[in-house]
Amino acid sequence: MHRRGFLAAGLATVLVSQRAIAQMKMDDMPGMDMGGHAGHDMGEAPQSTVVLPEGKVLRDLPRLANEAGTPGLFKAKLTAQRASVRFAEGLDTPILGYNGTSPGPLIEAVEGDRVEITFANRIPEETSTIHWHGMPVPADQDGNPMYPVATGADRTYSFDLPEGSAGSYWYHPHPHGKTAEQVYRGLAGAFVVKPKIDPIPAEYGDTVLVFTDLRLAADGTMPDNTMTDLMNGRVGDHVLVNGQKNPRLAVPFGTKRRFRLYNATNARFLRLSFDQASMMIIGTDGGLLEAPVAADEILLSPAERLELIVSFDKPGPATLYT
Structure with missing residues (x-):
């Protein structure tokens, strides 16, 4: 990470790169x-x-609905599937999406929650997983290449969010040999773990x-x-x-x-x-x-x-x- 000026007193002046790309x-x-x-x-x-x-006006990411009626439990389903998006006028782009969208639905849970998310792999002829990038979860629940989910199969990931785990995480596939392609074709989403008491106003x-x-x-x-x-x-x-x-x-x-x-x-x-x-x-x-x-x-x-x-x-x- 570029850290020049991070420790200066007050707020530093913004420097705009000459190679601005976004x-x-x-x-x-x-x-x-x-x-x-x-x-x-x-x-x-x-x-x-x-x-x-x-x-256009910035759109909010769709939120993954919590199907559980029990406090302290987050339960939902994510499906990896083919979808079509119109990025440009008159052109339909085939993508891969979680629940048909890219980026995938925003997941919000609270530290201390139990998480149970069922993953349905509906990508034709490709294995896939869901990797909970950066999250403190057991290895056998982290969607690594050792545990592929076959086409047409479902797999439920279950884990607890420990106290102190609040932060910004994301989820994406992690199958052997296909991770990069499945990500750039659209399979990625944000996972926010909220603290029980947020110090930010x-x-x-x-x-x-x-x-x-x-x-x-x-x-x-x-x-x-x-x-x-x-x-x-x-x-x-x-x-x-x-x-x-x-x-x-x-x-x-x-x-x-x-x-x-x-x-x-x-x-x-x-x-x-x-x-x-x-x-x-x-x-x-x-x-x-x-x-x-x-x-x-x-x-x-x-x-x-x-x-x-x-x-x-x-x-x-x-x-x-x-």
Whole structure:
């Protein structure tokens, strides 16, 4: 992680990268853009000419409903299946999705809860699993390649969330030889474990931003990997936030907002910086920090998560660059 300026007194000035590949704009009321122009520099795959719509209102991720009627128990079902999404006007893109969506449903539970999630693998001719990335769960419940779930089969993952486990986690498949492909085709979702008593003021909200990237062929399909992709990891042509390019979010001037940032890309490193807003890091992959630190720029690696409090204390739009 890039740490220059993190320990400076107060809130540091945001430095915007010259190689900005995604952006998020915030007006004091009219909105915020997230995700944006992206270009991979792997050298083999041609740059996509597909144009994605931009500037729509940021959508909330769908929440996975708790089917249990018992306090302290979270019970639900996640299905990995083929689905179709319209990223670009007039083009249907075949994807893989949890419960038909990508990113998958947001899971919210509380430390101390018992979790029982039934996974249904409906991907034709492929095994899959659900790996609870970063969560303190038993090895035989963590969806590793040793426990594949066959096509058409179900498997229930059961585990307890211990006290002190509150934090920002995510879930994705982890089958042998297919993990990267199943992730970039759409199988990824956020899992938030809430503390019983949250020290962050409720009025800051709790906004989840899942960053993914996307490569599309002219017909809207996802092209196969190139040899460079196989060696170095696949980097898409479009950076998306909650499945959208450059969405906007209205934020009142003079307020603070809590964001949970997830890098759910296959291989892209995100360099994050705000202009016209100040950010404090309050948490990382392991949960909340003992004390917040000021940041002017952050490097978020694939699979990494970060919690921020952003202060919108300057008039006009604010932009998050990555």
